Every structure is written in C-alpha cells, then in structure tokens.
Amino acid sequence: MADPTPVDGPEAAALKESERFAQILVLFGRHGLKGVSARLGLGPDRDEPLDSARPEAVVALLTDIGPVAVKFGQILAMRSDLLAPEWIAALYKLQDRVPPLPFETTRPLIEDAIGGPIESFFSRFDEKAIAAGSIAQVHAATLLDGRDVIVKVRRPGIERIVDADLRILRRLARIAERRIPEIARLKPDELLRYFAESLDREMDLGAEARASNAIGAFLKDIGVRTARFDWELSGRRVNIQERLRGIPASDLEAARRSHLDLTALASTYAQAVLRMIVINGQFHADPHPGNVFFLDDGMLGLIDFGAVxxxxxxxxxxxxRLGLAIASQDTSGVVDILMLWAGDPDVDRFRLEEALAELIDRFSNVLLEQIDLSDIFQRVFALLREFHLTLPPDLALVLRTLLTAEGFVRRIDPQFDIARELAPLAKALMRERTRPARLRSEAGKLLAALGRAALSTPSLIGQIEKVARTGLITVSIAPKDLKRLRGDTRGSRTNPQLYPAALAICAAIVFSSEPLLAALLALLSVVLAIADWLRQR
Structure with a gap:
C-alpha cells in the first residue's frame, strides 16, 4: 500500500472534501468500477450490473484510497454473514503495512509526547522501526533503568486523514443505501459508524494501554500475561510498553524444539479467548499467532491490544440463550435470537427453522472434539446470507475472534479437545451468574420493574375500567404476525406445543380466583403435552 505520509503535508490541509471525492471517483474508473459509480448516481449511466464488480478490483480500489479504506476492507473481511466466500478471500489479502517514517520525522513527535529529549528517558533507542502500520509504528528501546521496552508512536496528522476519508466513505454509504438494494442489505452506514468508533479507539494509544492492563488483570490467574506499560510516558500519541521475551507463537517449529508443552499452552490460549468473551465481556479482537508469545517463564503472553x-x-x-437453544435442539429459540439480532426482518420463518434444524441435527451426534467450528460457522453464514439476515457488528467481531482462535489451536494440536475447555468455562459461568453482586443487581432490576408497574397503575386501572364499561378489548397485531396466525405464510403450520403452553398460562392466570378451573386447565395441558410426546416417538 502507498505510504499515506505525502498527503499529510501542508497541501493536505487545504484539500477540500469535494476534491477528495473527485479523486475517489477517478479511482473507481481506474479500477474498472464505473458501473458501480453510475449506480451510485455519480457518473454517466451504464447498464453494467453490480455483481459484475470483481473482488480483486474492489480490493485494489480500497488500497489506493488509503489507510481508512484498507482498514474498512479488513472489517468487511470478517463479515461472512454478509459477503460470499470469494469476497471474503479477496478482502483478507488487504494488508495494513506501510513503509515506516524516517526517524527524523518521528523523533520530535516522541519527544513532544514524553516531554523531553529521548536521551533523558532512554539509554538506547533503535532508530529503525521494527514494524509499521497506517496508524502507528513501533521502535525497540531500553529505559534508563535497564528495562527493554517497545515504543509505539502514532503517525503525524493521521486523525485529520481518518476524519476526512470517513466522512466521504459514509457519504458514499448513504447514497448506496438509497440507490442500490443489494448494498442496502449490508447496512454500510451502520458498519461504518461501528468502524469509526473502533478506529478512534485504535488511534488512542493510551486506550491500548488501559485495555492491556485490564484484560491482563483478568487473565493472570490462568497463566496469561500482558505487557506492563509506563504510565508516566504513555498517552494518546505514544505508549511505552514492556517487551515480552519468549518464542513467537507463529514459530511453532522453534516451540517444538524447545520442548514446550504445546497442548497445555493451547488449552491456556483457548481458555483465555473464551473467558474474555463470555465472562469478561472485553476481549482481544485479533489474537492471531503474531500477537501471542510462549514466554520464558512458561506463561502465555498477549500483545497489541489496538483491536479490542x-x-x-x-x-x-x-x-x-443461543447456546442453550442449540444444545437443546430448540430451533425456534435459535431463530428467535437470530431474528432479534437482524432486526426482526420479514423472512420465511418456517423454512429457516427447517434449515437450522437440519444443520443442528448434522452436528448433534458428532463428538465435541471432532467438531470443526470453522465448518459450522461457514454453514451458518451461508444460511444468514440466504435468508438476508445480518449480525450486529459486535457479534461479527466475536465470531472472527473465535475462528482465529480455533484455527490457531488446531495448528498447535490437531486433536484439540474442545469439550475439555468448555467444562471449566461452564462452571465459571455459573459462578459468575450466581455471585452475590449479580443477584443483588437482578433484585434491583426486579424492584425497578415493580416500581414502574406501580407508577403505571392509574393508567392500567383506567384501561380495565374501559374494558368493564364497554366490554371491548383492543388488540394490535403486526401484519406479518397476522399472516402467520392465518397460516398465509408459505409452509406454515400450527405448532402442537402451543396448546399445552397456552393452557398452562391460562391456568396460572385464573389460579387465584378459580383454583378448580385452574387445576382442570393444568391437567388438560399435561394430557396434551404427553399426547404430543407420544405422537413424536
């Protein structure tokens, strides 16, 4: 990718948004995407269909637009629920690597951020960067007290570049949502809004330090370390972090030569990823082997918390809830969650339930250690694309993280037993869900709900009085739900489990006033449930 530095000079400050917009339109034409720009209403009319756009051409376009577009392409590469495999494969080729800036350029930036000459804080400072990206680059150094550290410094003017290009990309996204139905389904403006928030966190190098510290404190008891930061010298533009010593997890041959217990390390890594997601709620979003170290003291090291x-x-x-529904083969419950995440779109629910039931049944008799998560995810993503269901961006990030982790542990140990990792996690989850603080919180929510009910009592009494006076009850049903009740939906059929459930609810409602009737309703509910069970056997 071209070095973004040249557009960061004085002439860039004067670059108007309209001029930048025109430059991007020229790039559309250069990469053979004039048909796409025409569909956006930004060029002469063309009959070229949208699906004629080649993934490789779009990747080249994003690369030429610059660092913001490249990073957005990397976000899209996680969205197998939105894009077909050939697009995902092409977008994964986007690399956020650029030539490092010369030390003469970065030195004043570092000294301004730390508050003095480099020699006043470091006994050694390598002028040649050891890595560089579009947001920042890193140098190796040694503090005056002898500690080896990594110095990460943000590129000059990157905030202005990011802000300008994000405005233009969101402008294009809003146009696309209005004019191109195929793109509207992808919700590009929502994707870009989430992307903008993530990018802002990545540009705050102090946020990386805080995330590393917080997640490290959570993981230390299971044998995982994160780098310690020098808080006096670290801030938004520069951070100074401990240099972890060990074997990079990307060099498995060196790890094997050192006779490390790779099976145990794979278990620790898997536990770390799962616990961060399910219990902690804050997780390293890019745990690829380059960000993992097998440390000299036998622990596992995690670095680079830019993506969290x-x-x-x-x-x-x-x-x-989704996990419980899958475990109990409750396809209706699985669909409920997927529909909730997708914003309750109008889909053929019966056909979706059948497809999910077939998928769950495919894996229900497979030993846990033989389950291939990547295979499951690919099949689920194909279903989501088929039914035009989308996942919220935060969940897409979770799935990308899980796929990264699963691929890594399979490389370390092809016979990796996922069941062994799920058991202690389930126990930890139960402890987390029943801890006193959580129970107090749930009790507080219940009291708040009761308070809201008490405050709404006058309105509720008014509605009851209206029913008593008129004998009429107003019922509102959404059109698609009415179709479902009528059986208009193709392939719809009545669920026999509905009747006993409805009778049980009725029994609970009338129990206080008509206990005998309630008992009869409950008995009938049990009889119908048993009859349905016998019918299915």
Missing part, C-alpha cells in the same frame, strides 16, 4: 471488542451483559445473555 466489547460485549455488553445483554449481548452475553443472548449468546448464552
């Missing part, structure tokens, strides 16, 4: 994902408690609860 967050799962709110509500989302983690949804993941738990």
């Amino acid at each position: 994902g967050t799962l709110l408690p509500k989302r983690r609860e949804e993941l738990v």
Whole structure:
C-alpha cells in the first residue's frame, strides 16, 4: 500500500472534501468500477450490473484510497454473514503495512509526547522501526533503568486523514443505501459508524494501554500475561510498553524444539479467548499467532491490544440463550435470537427453522472434539446470507475472534479437545451468574420493574375500567404476525406445543380466583403435552 505520509503535508490541509471525492471517483474508473459509480448516481449511466464488480478490483480500489479504506476492507473481511466466500478471500489479502517514517520525522513527535529529549528517558533507542502500520509504528528501546521496552508512536496528522476519508466513505454509504438494494442489505452506514468508533479507539494509544492492563488483570490467574506499560510516558500519541521475551507463537517449529508443552499452552490460549468473551465481556479482537508469545517463564503472553471488542451483559445473555437453544435442539429459540439480532426482518420463518434444524441435527451426534467450528460457522453464514439476515457488528467481531482462535489451536494440536475447555468455562459461568453482586443487581432490576408497574397503575386501572364499561378489548397485531396466525405464510403450520403452553398460562392466570378451573386447565395441558410426546416417538 502507498505510504499515506505525502498527503499529510501542508497541501493536505487545504484539500477540500469535494476534491477528495473527485479523486475517489477517478479511482473507481481506474479500477474498472464505473458501473458501480453510475449506480451510485455519480457518473454517466451504464447498464453494467453490480455483481459484475470483481473482488480483486474492489480490493485494489480500497488500497489506493488509503489507510481508512484498507482498514474498512479488513472489517468487511470478517463479515461472512454478509459477503460470499470469494469476497471474503479477496478482502483478507488487504494488508495494513506501510513503509515506516524516517526517524527524523518521528523523533520530535516522541519527544513532544514524553516531554523531553529521548536521551533523558532512554539509554538506547533503535532508530529503525521494527514494524509499521497506517496508524502507528513501533521502535525497540531500553529505559534508563535497564528495562527493554517497545515504543509505539502514532503517525503525524493521521486523525485529520481518518476524519476526512470517513466522512466521504459514509457519504458514499448513504447514497448506496438509497440507490442500490443489494448494498442496502449490508447496512454500510451502520458498519461504518461501528468502524469509526473502533478506529478512534485504535488511534488512542493510551486506550491500548488501559485495555492491556485490564484484560491482563483478568487473565493472570490462568497463566496469561500482558505487557506492563509506563504510565508516566504513555498517552494518546505514544505508549511505552514492556517487551515480552519468549518464542513467537507463529514459530511453532522453534516451540517444538524447545520442548514446550504445546497442548497445555493451547488449552491456556483457548481458555483465555473464551473467558474474555463470555465472562469478561472485553476481549482481544485479533489474537492471531503474531500477537501471542510462549514466554520464558512458561506463561502465555498477549500483545497489541489496538483491536479490542466489547460485549455488553445483554449481548452475553443472548449468546448464552443461543447456546442453550442449540444444545437443546430448540430451533425456534435459535431463530428467535437470530431474528432479534437482524432486526426482526420479514423472512420465511418456517423454512429457516427447517434449515437450522437440519444443520443442528448434522452436528448433534458428532463428538465435541471432532467438531470443526470453522465448518459450522461457514454453514451458518451461508444460511444468514440466504435468508438476508445480518449480525450486529459486535457479534461479527466475536465470531472472527473465535475462528482465529480455533484455527490457531488446531495448528498447535490437531486433536484439540474442545469439550475439555468448555467444562471449566461452564462452571465459571455459573459462578459468575450466581455471585452475590449479580443477584443483588437482578433484585434491583426486579424492584425497578415493580416500581414502574406501580407508577403505571392509574393508567392500567383506567384501561380495565374501559374494558368493564364497554366490554371491548383492543388488540394490535403486526401484519406479518397476522399472516402467520392465518397460516398465509408459505409452509406454515400450527405448532402442537402451543396448546399445552397456552393452557398452562391460562391456568396460572385464573389460579387465584378459580383454583378448580385452574387445576382442570393444568391437567388438560399435561394430557396434551404427553399426547404430543407420544405422537413424536
């Protein structure tokens, strides 16, 4: 990718958005994508269909636009729920690597950030960068007290570049959503909004330090270390972190020559990833082998917390519900969660349930250690694309992280037993869900709900009085739900489990006033449930 530095000079500040927009349109034509720009209403009319765009041409376009477009392409590479395999394969080729800036350029940036000459803080500072990306580059150094460290410094003017290109990309996304139905399904503006938030965190090098510290504290008890940071010298533009010593996990041959217990290290790595996601809610979003070290003291090291994902408690609860639904082969429950995540679109629910039931049944009799997560995910992604269902961006990041982790542990240990990792995680999850603080929180939510109910009592009494006076009850049903009740939906059929459930609910409602009737309803519910069970056998 071209070095973005030249557009960061004085002339870049004067570059108007309209001029930059025109430059991007020229790039569309250069890469044979004039048909796409025409569909956006930004060029002469052409009859060229959208699906004629070649993935390789789009990748080349993103590369030429610059670092923001490249990083957005890398985000899209995670979205197998949106894009076909050939697009994912092409986007994965995007590399966020650029030539490093000369030391003469970065030195004043570092000295301004740390508050003095480099020689006042470091006994050694390697002028040649050991790695460089579009946001920052890193140098090896030694502090005056003898500690070996990594110095990460942000590129000059990158915030202005990111802000300008993000505005243009979001402008293009909004146009595409209005004019091109095939792209509207991808919700590009929502993707870019999430991407902008992630990019802002990545540009804050102090945020990386805070995330590394917090996640390291959470993982230390299972044998995982993260780099310690020099908090006095670290900030938004520069951070100074401990240089971890060990064998890079990308060099498995060296690890084997050192007679490391790779099976145990794979287990530690898997536990770390799963616990970060399911229990901690904040996780390293790019745990590829280049960011993992087998340390000299036998522990596992994680570095580079520039990409961090967050799962709110509500989302983690949804993941738990999804897991329980899959484990119990409750396809209706699985569909409920997927529809919730996709915004409850109008889809053929019966056909979707059948497809999911077939998928779950395919893996229900397979030993856990023989399950290939990547195969499962690819099949699920294909279903999501078929039914035009999309995942929220935070969950797409979770799935990408899980796939990265699964591929890595399979390389370390092809016979890796996932069941061995799930058992202790399930116990930890149960402890987390039943800890006193959580129970107090749930009790607080219940009291709040009761309070809201008490406050709404006058309105509720008014509605009851209206029903008593008029004898009428107003019922609202969404059109698609009405179709489902009528049986208009293709392939729809009545669920026999609905009747006993409905009778049980009725029994609970009338129990306090009509206990005998409630008992009869409950008995009938049990009889119908047993009859349905016998019918299925």
